[in-house]
Amino acid sequence: MGTVLVVNSGSSSIKYELLDPASGQVHATGLVERIGEPASHLRHTHDGKTVELDDPVADHGAGLRRAIDLFGEHGPALSDAGVVGVGHRVVQGGERIVEATLIDDAVLATIEALSPLAPLHNPANATGIRVARELFPDLPHVAVCDTAFFHDLPMPARTYAIDREVAAEHQIRRYGFHGTSHAYVADRSAVLLGRDDLKLIVLHLGNGCSVSAVVAGRPVETSMGLTPLEGLVMGTRTGDIDPAVVFHLAREAGLGIDEIDNLLNRRSGLKGLSGHNDMREVTRLAGSGDENARLALDVYTHRIRKYVGAYAATMGGLDAVAFTAGVGENSALVREESLTGLGFLGIDLDPVANRADASGERIISRADSPATVLVVPTNEELSIARQTRRVAESTRQPNLSS
Ligand code: AMP
Numbered sequence: 245m246g247t248v249l250v251v252n253s254g255s256s257s258i259k260y261e262l263l264d265p266a267s268g269q270v271h272a273t274g275l276v277e278r279i280g281e282p283a284s285h286l287r288h289t290h291d292g293k294t295v296e297l298d299d300p301v302a303d304h305g306a307g308l309r310r311a312i313d314l315f316g317e318h319g320p321a322l323s324d325a326g327v328v329g330v331g332h333r334v335v336q337g338g339e340r341i342v343e344a345t346l347i348d349d350a351v352l353a354t355i356e357a358l359s360p361l362a363p364l365h366n367p368a369n370a371t372g373i374r375v376a377r378e379l380f381p382d383l384p385h386v387a388v389c390d391t392a393f394f395h396d397l398p399m400p401a402r403t404y405a406i407d408r409e410v411a412a413e414h415q416i417r418r419y420g421f422h423g424t425s426h427a428y429v430a431d432r433s434a435v436l437l438g439r440d441d442l443k444l445i446v447l448h449l450g451n452g453c454s455v456s457a458v459v460a461g462r463p464v465e466t467s468m469g470l471t472p473l474e475g476l477v478m479g480t481r482t483g484d485i486d487p488a489v490v491f492h493l494a495r496e497a498g499l500g501i502d503e504i505d506n507l508l509n510r511r512s513g514l515k516g517l518s519g520h521n522d523m524r525e526v527t528r529l530a531g532s533g534d535e536n537a538r539l540a541l542d543v544y545t546h547r548i549r550k551y552v553g554a555y556a557a558t559m560g561g562l563d564a565v566a567f568t569a570g571v572g573e574n575s576a577l578v579r580e581e582s583l584t585g586l587g588f589l590g591i592d593l594d595p596v597a598n599r600a601d602a603s604g605e606r607i608i609s610r611a612d613s614p615a616t617v618l619v620v621p622t623n624e625e626l627s628i629a630r631q632t633r634r635v636a637e638s639t640r641q642p643n644l645s646s
Pocket of ligand 1: 449452479521522524569574575
């Protein structure tokens with residue numbers, strides 16, 4: 245059968261998971277964070293046991309090497325785990341990496357060349373790939389891009405209304421992100437409801453937030469655009485904003501472009517409005533009468549409602565809404581407030597089911613609700629592992645038959 249090692253290499257962290265793509269069984273998970281800082285942190289979990297360490301980790305190479313040591317020290321031994329491939333999460337695949345792709349030097353160069361479109365993510369993704377290829381030279385390495393699911397968005401949904409030549413020269417289009425999650429949740433929703441013709445809205449509400457409209461398994465709209473800044477209100481990002489705010493801040497406040505980038509990406513959203521990017525804290529404060537937190541929650545859910553209405557119109561109907569990711573899976577309050585007043589779209593939430601202390605895939609609308617509301621825990625690692633195994637197997641075929 246074989247297992248897959250999934251690596252998600254961020255700017256200062258590496259997350260990894262060893263799992264069986266067939267059964268979904270997770271053999272080990274881990275995290276190396278604060279790479280390059282004096283006190284890096286490592287966590288490795290296997291067989292229900294977690295080890296945590298505060299060792300200095302100089303760079304991604306050292307981080308991944310340390311993670312592999314942890315497999316040796318605390319299990320499972322990678323040499324006995326039947327690893328058939330390494331799956332890498334890559335944020336921006338651009339126009340060229342539009343499906344799970346075996347990584348060679350040319351693919352790695354493409355991922356690096358796309359860095360101007362994802363400066364926070366692609367360089368870190370590429371570093372993780374380079375190091376992992378050195379450490380596992382005999383295994384196939386596969387890139388699974390966040391943008392891939394949305395590559396074929398219909399032209400009106402992917403096109404910004406700006407000068408066509410400028411857009412073409414600078415690769416400006418709506419790419420969409422969180423695609424692995426949207427694809428996974430859309431797939432699970434179709435299975436749960438036993439239908440492959442669904443008009444579905446997927447709400448991925450985590451620290452980053454995005455929404456997609458999916459018709460019969462194919463995305464027709466999504467809220468993130470050239471970068472993951474567009475769309476819904478997020479933990480620290482504005483989501484939609486009049487682009488003229490940027491000119492205004494430059495001209496009137498004298499802010500530089502990097503300061504504005506930082507403001508919109510890291511000091512806005514829930515954090516900018518309430519001082520907190522964690523929805524647990526925002527809802528707690530809103531419940532105890534904090535007006536800033538209450539407004540932050542209202543802006544957040546108002547934006548979601550607006551998108552649900554817009555996407556129902558885009559699809560010409562609505563069969564189901566699926567919530568996923570940290571907030572979507574866990575906050576009954578956000579789900580309820582986001583869907584308030586949407587009965588005219590056929591959404592009839594069951595308040596008891598919504599508030600039930602449950603986890604896992606579940607339906608939270610009333611039995612006779614014309615549109616079904618679901619909670620579907622996302623599993624990007626499993627999706628990456630499955631795609632990795634598929635590519636790894638297909639690349640082995642010529643050898644097997646020769
Ligand atoms: P993710 O990016 O999917 O890992 O989601 C992370 C976010 O989920 C955190 O920043 C929290 O704001 C949010 N979250 C996790 N658990 C809860 C919860 N029980 N209630 C509300 N928000 C939650």
